Amino acid sequence: MERPLTQHMKSDGTALSLKEYEASGGYEGLRKALKMTPLEVMNLVKDSKLRGRGGAGFPTGMKWSFVPMGEDAPKQKYIVANGDEMEPGTFKDRLLVELNPHMLIEGMIISAYAIGASMSYIFLRWAYHLGAKRIQVALDEAYQAGYLGKNIMGSGFDIDMDLHTSVGRYICGEETALLNALEGKRANPRNKPPFPQVSGLFGKPTIVNNVETYCNVPHILAKGAEWYLSLSQSEGGGGTKLYGASGRVKNPGVYELPLGITLRELVEVHAGGMQDGYKLRGILPGGASTDFLTPDHLDIKMDFEEVAKAGSRMGTGLIIVLDDKTCPIGMCLNLEQFFAQESCGWCTPCREGLPWTAKLLQGIEDGQGRPEDIDILSGQTRYMAPGNTFCALAPGAMEPLQSALKYFREDFEEHIHTHHCKYQHH
Amino acid sequence: MAKEQVISDEARKEIEGLFHHLPHKQAACIDALKVVQKYNRWVSDEALQELAPILEMSAHQIDSVATFYNIIFRKPVGRHVVFLCNSVSCYIMGYEEIYKALKDKLKIDFGGTTPDDRFTFLPIPCLGTCDHAPAMLVGEDLYRDLKPEQLDEILAKYE
Ligand SMILES: Cc1cc2nc3c(=O)[nH]c(=O)nc-3n(C[C@H](O)[C@H](O)[C@H](O)COP(=O)(O)O)c2cc1C
Ligand code: SF4
Numbered sequence: 083m084e085r086p087l088t089q090h091m092k093s094d095g096t097a098l099s100l101k102e103y104e105a106s107g108g109y110e111g112l113r114k115a116l117k118m119t120p121l122e123v124m125n126l127v128k129d130s131k132l133r134g135r136g137g138a139g140f141p142t143g144m145k146w147s148f149v150p151m152g153e154d155a156p157k158q159k160y161i162v163a164n165g166d167e168m169e170p171g172t173f174k175d176r177l178l179v180e181l182n183p184h185m186l187i188e189g190m191i192i193s194a195y196a197i198g199a200s201m202s203y204i205f206l207r208w209a210y211h212l213g214a215k216r217i218q219v220a221l222d223e224a225y226q227a228g229y230l231g232k233n234i235m236g237s238g239f240d241i242d243m244d245l246h247t248s249v250g251r252y253i254c255g256e257e258t259a260l261l262n263a264l265e266g267k268r269a270n271p272r273n274k275p276p277f278p279q280v281s282g283l284f285g286k287p288t289i290v291n292n293v294e295t296y297c298n299v300p301h302i303l304a305k306g307a308e309w310y311l312s313l314s315q316s317e318g319g320g321g322t323k324l325y326g327a328s329g330r331v332k333n334p335g336v337y338e339l340p341l342g343i344t345l346r347e348l349v350e351v352h353a354g355g356m357q358d359g360y361k362l363r364g365i366l367p368g369g370a371s372t373d374f375l376t377p378d379h380l381d382i383k384m385d386f387e388e389v390a391k392a393g394s395r396m397g398t399g400l401i402i403v404l405d406d407k408t409c410p411i412g413m414c415l416n417l418e419q420f421f422a423q424e425s426c427g428w429c430t431p432c433r434e435g436l437p438w439t440a441k442l443l444q445g446i447e448d449g450q451g452r453p454e455d456i457d458i459l460s461g462q463t464r465y466m467a468p469g470n471t472f473c474a475l476a477p478g479a480m481e482p483l484q485s486a487l488k489y490f491r492e493d494f495e496e497h498i499h500t501h502h503c504k505y506q507h508h
Numbered sequence: 509m510a511k512e513q514v515i516s517d518e519a520r521k522e523i524e525g526l527f528h529h530l531p532h533k534q535a536a537c538i539d540a541l542k543v544v545q546k547y548n549r550w551v552s553d554e555a556l557q558e559l560a561p562i563l564e565m566s567a568h569q570i571d572s573v574a575t576f577y578n579i580i581f582r583k584p585v586g587r588h589v590v591f592l593c594n595s596v597s598c599y600i601m602g603y604e605e606i607y608k609a610l611k612d613k614l615k616i617d618f619g620g621t622t623p624d625d626r627f628t629f630l631p632i633p634c635l636g637t638c639d640h641a642p643a644m645l646v647g648e649d650l651y652r653d654l655k656p657e658q659l660d661e662i663l664a665k666y667e
């Protein structure tokens with residue numbers, strides 16, 4: 083099976099140098115792109131059915147096509163890589179930047195060429211100190227080799243790239259908040275419209291894509307859309323996907339697999355099944371802000387459509403596994419405390435609603451819950467539903483809670499009636 | 509007597525070096541705070557006052573940025589910051605045990621600094637290494653698959 087994103091990574095844990103990357107076919111995609119017109123590059127990416135890997139699965143080529151092009155378009159445009167990766171339970175972009183930073187850089191250069199951008203930024207989570215060092219080394223190599231800078235590879239195309247390390251806040255991953263952070267401001271989200279494709283960084287047309295999304299682009303250019311589509315087992319999109327698992331499974335980690343493998347294959351084969359003595363109770367399929375699935379859902383495909391049909395979201399594709407010895411209320415409490423702390427405070431339902439939600443859950447977990455708390459919690463999930471808050475943070479925070487109230491209701495009731503949590507902490 | 513500067517000439521030069529490529533100086537605000545912190549470990553009120561004319565912003569504007577972010581420190585911190593991940597995968601994999609052990613060993617809780625200024629102890633959201641939970645950072649060093657019995661050896665590395 084082909085694993086374009088990971089098959090050339092080195093097992094000793096060091097990053098591919100520029101020479102090693104080139105020897106594995108690196109910068110071939112860029113070479114091809116520069117012989118095409120920007121529109122041809124954009125159309126190829128559209129045909130490949132590449133969909134954003136940052137959580138929402140938006141078609142990448144279509145996103146690019148909203149950028150103003152031609153003579154009258156603004157001269158300054160930006161390409162930004164979203165490497166914030168603060169969604170609890172997510173650890174795929176770290177692997178990409180630590181082990182093969184040139185793949186990200188090449189993908190961003192090609193994307194910049196497609197939309198006519200001359201400046202690009204990698205926005206990286208502060209905690210990724212090793213990743214930051216390796217990106218910096220790779221950027222220096224790429225400048226020296228003439229892949230970055232003025233008139234790259236004699237094409238007449240200029241592109242600069244800079245690394246920006248964040249100073250920490252989950253909301254920085256939201257693309258418009260990220261742009262405010264890049265401008266040196268508080269990272270509150272912005273109104274949409276205008277969308278960043280038209281008015282983004284410093285008011286100029288800007289594309290924000292996830293790190294993994296960009297890493298797919300060089301391979302699409304090098305090997306074509308048909309090849310890319312053939313990698314996938316999903317109707318809705320092309321390529322492989324970095325899936326992963328954490329929690330009490332035997333082989334937690336990241337695995338590159340065809341888009342659209344079943345949840346069962348992911349859990350039982352690649353994650354190795356549950357550790358001895360633990361049973362599977364629930365799964366957050368794509369990070370902290372996705373609805374729980376249960377063992378009854380194991381036969382669905384892990385793609386954008388089927389996970390949505392099952393009432394959740396594929397999100398980042400890295401699953402968090404709840405076992406039978408961990409308290410579901412304790413897990414929800416942990417999640418809601420995270421979201422409450424990371425609320426940016428801009429709008430009232432989220433700023434006030436999330437701490438209240440966490441407080442109610444703390445009460446239930448500590449044996450002080452009241453029967454009416456369950457209804458109040460369901461009320462909160464409606465109060466912070468999509469459309470009621472300024473950005474998607476609060477609705478995302480409600481996803482694990484609303485599904486826990488559905489699937490683990492007896493646990494909520496038992497905590498409240500017995501005034502006690504029966505799960506011992508381990 | 510002239511007041512002593514808290515932002516050194518060296519740090520000031522580094523901040524001024526951030527401006528090229530940027531449409532205005534305010535855009536360097538976060539990076540400038542990072543530079544101050546690199547030299548001073550934290551951002552004091554005096555540092556905000558001195559930054560204001562350099563960035564052409566008011567000290568209050570800079571403070572509103574500084575207080576927004578998790579790792580810009582507006583209070584003094586010790587020589588080494590211990591960031592223990594308290595997010596969901598670490599919670600499932602035994603964060604509680606590590607938290608208790610660290611609290612006992614350091615004799616401080618989250619938000620505290622040891623009296624000898626050696627460690628500050630803080631919680632931190634997911635460190636992106638959930639397949640090796642529980643995890644923590646000490647300064648820039650990442651420790652994964654933590655067991656309470658490893659903590660003495662880890663902490664001993666930091667003066
Ligand atoms: C609260 C919040 C946090 C987010 N965090 C991230 C993140 O860390 N990384 C990411 O790529 N996208 C994140 N997103 C999604 C981005 O807003 C955006 O949709 C994405 O970067 C687009 O890239 P893609 O089209 O390549 O998926 C977040 C969204 C929200 C609402
Ligand atoms: S939903 Fe929360 S994070 Fe989003 S703008 Fe409102 S307060 Fe900020």
Ligand code: FES
Nearest residue numbers: 593598634635638
């Ligand atoms: S939850 Fe602790 S490293 Fe991700």
